[in-house]
Amino acid sequence: MSITAVIKKNTYFDSVSLMSISTKANTLDGVDQAFVAMGTEMNKGVLNNLGLLTAEIEAATNGDLMIVLVTHEDNDTEQVLTEVEALLVHKKPAGGAHTVTHRTVAAAAADNPDANLAVIAVNGAYAGREARKALENNLHVMLFSDNVPVEEEIALKRYAHDHGLLMMGPDCGTAIINNVALCFGNAVRPGSVGVVAASGTGAQEVSVRVHALGAGISQLIGTGGRDLSEQVGGIMMIDGIRALAADPATDVIVLVSKPPAPAVEKKVLAEIATAGKPVVVYFVGGSRDAVVEAGGHFAAGSQDAALQAVRLGVDPHADVEPLDSERVDEVVSRLAPHQQFVRGLFCGGTLCDESMYSLLEISDNVWSNIQKSPERRLTADSPSTGHTFLDFGDDDFTNGRPHPMIDPSLRLARLVEEAKDPQVAVIVMDFVLGFGAHEDPVGVTLPAIAQAQRIAAQDGRHLEIVGYVLGTDLDTPALDGQVAALAAAGVTVTRSSTETGAFAREIARKVQTA
Structure with missing residues (x-):
């Protein structure tokens, strides 16, 4: 070496x-x-x-x-x-096109007088300063950078609020503004469903599910993952709700977030009454009663959020196919009695959360690096135990490394390691398409999948690998090709994040009661 x-x-x-x-x-x-x-x-x-x-x-x-x-x-x-x-x-x-490099935000704004939005991706130590310059030049901001002090985030969002601007982020990875997908957004058709999201992959999942149902997205406003924390107070989500309420192209609004701080959730839900449009709320692990009491429509999962939004604003007869219980039984029949556990290896935090919460419905032996319960929380170096769900996009894994949607190497190595555990029944994985993501997330994973399958086969056991591809027919690569490649490799392919969690849960339910 x-x-x-x-x-x-x-x-x-x-x-x-x-x-x-x-x-x-x-x-x-x-x-x-x-x-x-x-x-x-x-x-x-x-x-x-x-x-x-x-x-x-x-x-x-x-x-x-x-x-x-x-x-x-x-x-x-x-x-x-x-x-x-x-x-x-x-x-x-x-093709003769060229790019112009500007040394400052002010120079870029002066040279592009019609521009009204800046996307900023610089070191977190400088990100707040550059975002402030953009706001002072009357530009909306999408701040991709993370590691920005929360005090700076609050100050930036208050300034933006006072000046009628959007301050999306920091750590905002997905947005669709006026039919233009930014950073990790997907190619979806334009439509009348507006989204405000404190979760990048959660927002992506809702947008592609809306697209799959034949509808489209008017705007997708990202807030950054800390927006609904006690400190920040939901400034951007509240401003996003108001922006979509005033947008004539938006007929129904969807809110997406991991569990918010209780006091902030109350503030956000209070905005529903004045929105003047149907509002669907998908807060992972959220309370139905609180949403309904505020006048909103509670969504139990990402697929439910998209379905309700389409039914309320586009097609009242829209529907999705139920989980195929026969597929579950077929998988269980191939497992040995000692194969009891599900291992989830995810690029998307909300996709990981959704599957993890599905397993929490039947077991408390659920571990994760993003577990809400401290006693069940793992680090990047922790070995798996029980039902384990890992978000490889969490800071613990991305510290100094590219996001797994770009560089999947850590996840591929973990897939092979999980295959060596004789207690594992199912390995669940997501594959996220979209702008900025890996050009072939399935293709780059297939060799590791084959190796994992060989390890299990040599040990005389079946290893069920479940894959979900988040994407659309308009994405590059296209959804159908990625799905076909997984199926050809013997992977069970699910149709949504919600179905992924339900499929893994039902397998775990049957093997633990067998």
Whole structure:
């Protein structure tokens, strides 16, 4: 093994670009591991944990670019480094188009007077400052960056509120504004269903389910994951509700979030009465009584949220197919008595939550790195136990690494490890399509799926792998092709996040009572 570290002084790349570059660098011949990131203390801490921190890397500053390569001994390291550096070169797009680079938000705003929204993806230490500049230039903001202090988030959202602007984020990964998908959004048809969401993949799931039902999205406003916390107080979700209430293209509103703080939930639900439009509320683990009492429509899951929205605003006869119980029985018949547990390996936090809450309906032996119960919470380094659900997009896994929707390597390794556990009955996985995501999430996972299946077969047992593809026929790659590739590999493919959780729950229910 050979370790090479190169520091490029005063060379800045945004986090979205570096995620993509790191993913591509890790696929180069001869590369065991590639780490391309800015020289922040957080990133240097990750390298230290990996045993890759050198004095040269330690001296890097926030404005320096770090390239760290672990390669095979017999490889030409200089050639590999040249290939990585080539990924950093910005080339002029085909067809004669060109890009213009601006050094400041103010310069970009001045050069583009018709622009009204800025997407910001910079180091969290600088993200608040850049977002403030955009707001001061009368631009709505989508702040992709995370690791922004909560005090800055509150100040930015209060400023935006006072000036009639949207402040989506920080840590906002998905939005669809005026039929344009931003960051991790999906390609869905335009329509009359508006969404305000404090969850990126939750928002994606609702939007693609609406699309699958033949309807479309008017606007999808992201808030960032902390918006419904006690500190932030739901500023952006409340402003989003009001914006959709005033939008003539929106006939019905859907709210999506992981469990909000109780006092904030009460404030948000109070907005329903004045919206003047039907409001469907999907808060994971939320209270039906509180929503109904506020005049809203309670949704028990993401599929239910999309279905109710379509029925209320588009097609009152819309429906979905029920869970196929015969498929459940067929899976159970192939399992050995000692195979009792479900293991969920997810890219999407809300998709992970939805499946986990399904299992919590039948068992308290449910563990996760995003478990609400502290005594059942795992870390990224924890071994699985009982029914385990891991969100690989959580900060514990993405600290210094690309999001698993871009770089699935950690999840692939965990899939193989889970297959070695003879107590595992089902491994559940999501595959998220959309702008910014991996160009072939199923294809890159198929070798690990085949390896997991071989491990189980060599041990004389069946391993059921359940896959859900979040996407539409308009996405690239298209939904049908990804589904067909999974089915050809012997994976049971579910039709929604809600069905994924229900399918795993019913298998677990039957094996624990057998």
